[in-house]
Amino acid sequence: MPTKITLIIDNPSDVDAFEAEVPQLVELARALPAVRRLESAKVWPKEDGTPTPAHRTLDLYFDSYDDASAAVAGTEAGAFFGALGATGATFTGLFSDIESA
Template identity: 75%
Template sequence: MPTKITLVIDNPSDVAAFESDYTEIAALAHTLPGLRRLESAKVWPKEDGTPTPAHRTLDLYFDSYDDASAAVTTPEAGQLFQRLGGTGTTFMGLFSDIEES
């Protein structure tokens, strides 16, 4: 079954600096072995000006759970997570089965 890893990236303290770094982060994500598709999204700001629940999401698509699990153990993933963590912005990752309808 196709699997995706969703990285939910919290609101950075310095948005401009994070966005400058994000170009490299997305490029590193493209190097993950077995990656079939990458989808990057920026969370819309709230109309009332309150903080959003997250700043960005990064969806990484793989053919299977095994492929996704193997990809996150590679040096490429190590570089990606080190670079993302180096921004000082917290994030969480979710593995999901993709249900086609």
């Protein structure tokens, strides 16, 4: 079954510094083995000016759960998650079974 990993990235303390790192983070994510597609998205600001529930999402698509699991266990994942951690960002990761496209 196709599998998607979604990273929900919380609001950073320094938005500009975090945004400066996004291109590198995306390239490191693209280097994960067996990634078929990648989507990086920035959460729209709320109209009332209150903080958003998250700052960004990153969706990584794989052909299977096994491919996704292997991708986050390799050296490329260490580089990606190390760079993400170095930004000070906190995040939630979800593995999802894609039911329809």
